[in-house]
Amino acid sequence: MEQQLDYAAVRAAAGRMADVIRPVAVVPADRGVWYAxxxxxxxxxxxARGARNFLVAHREAGTLPAAGVTIASGGNAGLACAWAARAQGVAATVFLPVNAPRVKVERLRGYxxxxxxxxxRYAEALSACREFADESGALSSHAYDHPLIAAGAGTLLDEIRxxxxxxxxxxxxxxGGGLFAGVATAAREHGVRVVAAEPENCRALxxxxxxxxxxxxxxDSVAADSLGATRVSADALAAARQGDVDSVLVPDAAIVAARRGLWEEHRIVVEAAAATALAALRGAPEPLGERVAVILCGANTDPSDLTAPTPDRQAVR
Incomplete structure (x- = not known):
């Protein structure tokens, strides 16, 4: 099933989302800043966006096998694949590293x-997933490196606009770049600048x-469970080269501080990956724009450490 990542693919994905995906809420945070x-x-x-698009597109093309779908994932992509597979009435087999957060493993089984x-490491789970797909005939999905996955994620940009x-x-x-590639592809269509935020020690893009x-x-990062890809996708690199994109690296301390700040200031609970975007904004030496949206991309986390005392609060505020 040949696919390419362009704005037409993002618009086609939006059609497959209708009445299923929750449209993103965009709320004011600080002056000139909004949270998606x-x-x-x-x-x-x-x-969930990419998983829905991937499976429905294969259903439409008649290429969704009875053996179901399989994916290797640090957690969130697996959850989305299992959720989308259940909606399509097919089985999902999900491979994860043994150190995947327990909250994500439990939720996967719940789906x-x-x-x-x-x-x-993700690469080891991916290798096992590929072997399983070859042996079982299951459709092999990917946590981020597929045009249908990226196009589904890219539907976020038009909703934010x-x-x-x-x-x-x-x-x-x-x-790995799925969200970034899709968002940047749609952003380029509308002349929107993209700031790509990565932890200093998870800097694939x-x-x-x-x-x-x-x-x-x-x-090696506090956000590695979601942002710990060892290699970025070719689509993500292409999107970074073609559009108005800035690559920004942030230290783990800033990510922890941003995550805690979202809780203390807004009572928003997100995982470290989502806080990475806010950390990039907070650490910018100059304003990033007059109307800036920060994507808070995920919340599959254990919130207990947000309410527990920290040894040195100055280090995380």
Whole structure:
């Protein structure tokens, strides 16, 4: 099933979302800044968009097998795949690293997925997933590296524009690049600047831009469970080269501070990946724009550490 990532693919994905995906709420935060509350999406993250688009497109094309779908995921993509598969009446087999957050594993099983824990890195779970797909005939999905997945995620941008007229900048966290690639593709259509935020030690897109091609990077960050891809997708790199895009790296301390700040200031609970986008905004040496939207992309996290005392509060405020 041949696909390419362009704005037409994003618009086609939007048609497959109708009456199923929750349109993102855009709310004012600070002067000139709005939050796109995508953490309120089905399954707790933006990944539901790509999963829905991927499976419905295959259903429409007659390429959704009886063996169902399989995916390797740090958690959120697996949740979305299991949710979308249940809606399509097919089985989902999800491979995760053994260190995946327990809250995500439990929720996966709640969606009826067959959960298989393999290795301690995403790449190991991905290898096992590919072997399973070859043996079983299941449709192999991907956490981020597929045009249908990215196009589904890209539907967020037009919804943000509908909720925030005059949008000039959107800030988005980047792991493997599915969300970024889709959002940047749609943003380019409308002349919207994109700020791509990554942890300093999970910098797959930033490293690819420097190298001129996707390259493997080490993964070591508080946000690694969602942003810990060792290599960015080719679509993400292409989107970063073609549009008005800035690549920004943020330290873990700033991510922790942003996540706690969202809780203390707004009572918003998000995972570290979502806080990475806000950390980039807070750390910017100058304003990013007059009307800036920060995508809060996921909330599959244990909130207990937000209400517990911290040893050094100055380090996280």
């Amino acid at each position: 509350l995508e953490h309120l999406q089905h399954t707790g993250s933006f990944k 009826g997925a067959d959960v298989r824990l393999v290795g301690d 509908a909720g925030l007229s005059g949008l000039d900048t959107v800030v988005v966290a980047v792991g 930033n490293a690819a831009l420097q190298a001129g091609r996707p390259v493997d990077v080490p993964v």
